[in-house]
Amino acid sequence: MTGTARVPPPGGRAAHPDHLGHVVFIAASAAMGGFLFGYDSSVINGAVEAIRSRYDIGSAVLAQVIAVALIGCAIGAATAGRIADRIGRIRCMRIAAVLFTAGAVGSALPVDIYDLAFWRIIGGFAIGMASVIGPAYIAEVSPAAYRGRLGSFQQAAIVIGIAVSQLVNFGILQLADGDQRGHLLGLEAWQWMLGVMVVPALLFGLLTLAIPESPRFLISVGRTDRARTVLAEVEGGDADLDARIAEIELAMRREHKPVFRDLLAGRFTFLPIVWVGIGLSLFQQLVGINVAFYYSATLWQSVGIDPSSSFLYSFTTSIVNIIGTVVAMALVDRVGRKPLALVGSTGMAVALAFEAWAFSTKLVHGRLPDTEAVVALVAAHVFVLFFALSWGVVVWVFLGEMFPNRIRAAALGVAASAQWIANWAITASFPSLADWNLSGTYIIYTCFAVLSLPFVLLFVKETKGKTLEEMG
Numbered sequence: 027m028t029g030t031a032r033v034p035p036p037g038g039r040a041a042h043p044d045h046l047g048h049v050v051f052i053a054a055s056a057a058m059g060g061f062l063f064g065y066d067s068s069v070i071n072g073a074v075e076a077i078r079s080r081y082d083i084g085s086a087v088l089a090q091v092i093a094v095a096l097i098g099c100a101i102g103a104a105t106a107g108r109i110a111d112r113i114g115r116i117r118c119m120r121i122a123a124v125l126f127t128a129g130a131v132g133s134a135l136p137v138d139i140y141d142l143a144f145w146r147i148i149g150g151f152a153i154g155m156a157s158v159i160g161p162a163y164i165a166e167v168s169p170a171a172y173r174g175r176l177g178s179f180q181q182a183a184i185v186i187g188i189a190v191s192q193l194v195n196f197g198i199l200q201l202a203d204g205d206q207r208g209h210l211l212g213l214e215a216w217q218w219m220l221g222v223m224v225v226p227a228l229l230f231g232l233l234t235l236a237i238p239e240s241p242r243f244l245i246s247v248g249r250t251d252r253a254r255t256v257l258a259e260v261e262g263g264d265a266d267l268d269a270r271i272a273e274i275e276l277a278m279r280r281e282h283k284p285v286f287r288d289l290l291a292g293r294f295t296f297l298p299i300v301w302v303g304i305g306l307s308l309f310q311q312l313v314g315i316n317v318a319f320y321y322s323a324t325l326w327q328s329v330g331i332d333p334s335s336s337f338l339y340s341f342t343t344s345i346v347n348i349i350g351t352v353v354a355m356a357l358v359d360r361v362g363r364k365p366l367a368l369v370g371s372t373g374m375a376v377a378l379a380f381e382a383w384a385f386s387t388k389l390v391h392g393r394l395p396d397t398e399a400v401v402a403l404v405a406a407h408v409f410v411l412f413f414a415l416s417w418g419v420v421v422w423v424f425l426g427e428m429f430p431n432r433i434r435a436a437a438l439g440v441a442a443s444a445q446w447i448a449n450w451a452i453t454a455s456f457p458s459l460a461d462w463n464l465s466g467t468y469i470i471y472t473c474f475a476v477l478s479l480p481f482v483l484l485f486v487k488e489t490k491g492k493t494l495e496e497m498g
Contacts, residue, residue: 049172049260053164055233057179059119059156062126062230064187065223066149068319070095071340072195075324075333076206076216081139085457092320093454094143095150100446102154104439107162109155114247115163115240118155123231125152127224134213134221154446166240169261178355181419185351187226188319189344195219195323196337204334245274284436296440297433302485303425303441309478310421311448313374314471315413317456318343318406328460329385329402330393339403346407350414362490363420363427367482370416375475377409382468417478427489 070092078088102122110118129149136142161180168176202208202215210218241260244253253274254267261270291297296304317325322343326336357366384402387394394402429437459467 046172049168049176052167052237052260053176053179054183055237056119056160056163056167057183058226058230058233059122059160060180060183061187061190062122062223062226063153063156063160064184064189065191065226066095066126066129066153066187068188068344069191069195069219069223070146071192071320071323072199072219072337073206073216074321075327076214077139077142079207080214080216081142083139085461087139089454089457091139091143091146092457093450095146095153096446096450096453098147098150098152099154099157099449100443102151102156103158103442103446104154106155106158110159110162110243111246114243115159115166116234116237118159119163119234120231122152122155122159123227123234125149125155126227126230130221130223130227134217157442163240166242167238167256167260181351181355181422182348185344185348185414189341189348191223192337192341192344194222196334196341198222199334199337204332206333241271242274242278245271246278284433286436286440288433289436289440299429300433300437300440303428303437304444305481305485306421306424307441307445308448309474309481310417311445311452312471312474313378313413313417313478314452314456314468314474315410315418316449316453317471318410320453321456321460322406324457325460325464326403328464329399330389330391331399339406343407343410346411347414347418350411351419353415354419357415358420358423359490362488363423364482364486364488364490366416366420367424367486368479370412370420371475371478371482373412373416374409375472375479377405377412378468378472378475380405381409382465382472385468386465424486424489427492428487 074088074092077083077091083091106118109121125148129145129152132145132148133142136145160183161177164177164180165173198210198215198218199206202210206216207214209215213221238256238259239252241253241256244250244256250271253271257267257270261267289296289300322340323333323336326339327333331339354366380401384394384398384405387398393399425438425441426434456467459470
């Protein structure tokens with residue numbers, strides 16, 4: 027997340043219409059990393075029960091195999107910025123593409139459960155890299171007039187990747203006659219689910235061969251002539267390129283490199299604004315959103331819904347996620363970040379409460395009664411909708427805007443780390459919690475959604491319409 031500090035100052039001109047299509051292609055190509063981020067994060071949803079059966083493991087071990095990718099995510103996110111500063115954004119993307127490819131092949135052809143866990147970590151490392159490099163690169167190559175819209179490509183690509191992974195999983199399941207362990211061309215269906223990601227991973231690698239290096243990186247390593255060429259490509263030859271280069275060089279000289287101690291109010295405590303950022307990151311995950319993307323197929327099968335239908339519902343949930351994200355992108359600058367967060371918290375709390383109620387009902391012949399099943403399915407989709415149109419987008423907007431300039435990059439890193447940790451905690455705990463009490467698990471998530479309301483009301487300040495400099 028340290029890439030945020032590398033956004034060039036908004037002094038550049040808008041791209042000439044003749045160049046805008048090229049800029050869109052560049053941003054979309056970089057956003058393929060976001061697509062793979064979403065795809066790799068959620069594709070495991072279709073393989074959970076097959077992995078449990080194939081390796082005869084319990085819920086605790088299964089949870090660790092699912093969640094272990096998040097360790098790689100955290101490491102990849104923490105190191106990607108430094109790697110990109112040393113070797114460039116494009117080379118860093120190519121490394122991520124190679125890791126995505128290797129992770130897909132290794133996960134599809136594991137020797138044993140430990141081998142699968144290892145390849146999950148490799149894929150997670152690629153996710154972490156993509157989460158940092160994509161947004162940073164897009165910001166650095168985008169003309170100022172289009173930076174916001176082009177920057178939204180990353181989030182859009184992530185939610186599309188989630189949806190496509192569920193659609194592919196559903197399609198493979200149909201080819202395997204509804205059996206996650208059904209054989210297709212010598213492999214089990216779940217192996218194909220994990221392996222198909224090779225296709226977009228290779229496409230991402232090829233696209234990186236067709237897009238230029240970031241002008242900011244080129245200037246930082248003394249390749250000013252090449253930087254001028256790239257700026258001409260994205261902003262038009264009639265732009266004052268010498269002025270733009272001078273502007274970037276000045277910004278880089280003035281840039282403060284924040285360190286961890288800048289975040290401390292005392293010897294052992296963070297500044298209040300850093301705690302608010304950590305709180306936003308934690309609440310975003312503690313409402314249980316990733317249960318919907320990692321375990322939804324397993325969840326529906328556990329209450330008696332057949333595998334084909336459970337995979338279909340995972341896909342429809344992903345479509346709702348896309349719709350909610352588009353709504354948030356349209357409203358976040360109109361109604362503000364804080365109102366959206368409050369609406370989202372309220373909607374999520376109500377939806378989660380209905381899910382908890384539905385899952386509290388005793389199963390009849392291994393499945394929920396019809397009324398409770400309908401309530402659970404509708405509530406699950408409503409929950410994802412309210413998350414997507416609020417916390418899914420506004421948390422990242424808040425984190426990019428709320429911190430003072432001098433600590434923004436470091437504070438973002440801490441908040442992002444808190445988010446990965448919370449993501450891991452929810453992912454690793456869900457199977458065991460569900461075995462203990464599925465309704466009780468959703469009551470816990472409901473409580474976090476309710477608690478997020480006073481947190482936003484009392485501690486989070488609106489950032490709509492304020493410049494980054496006004497943040498301190």
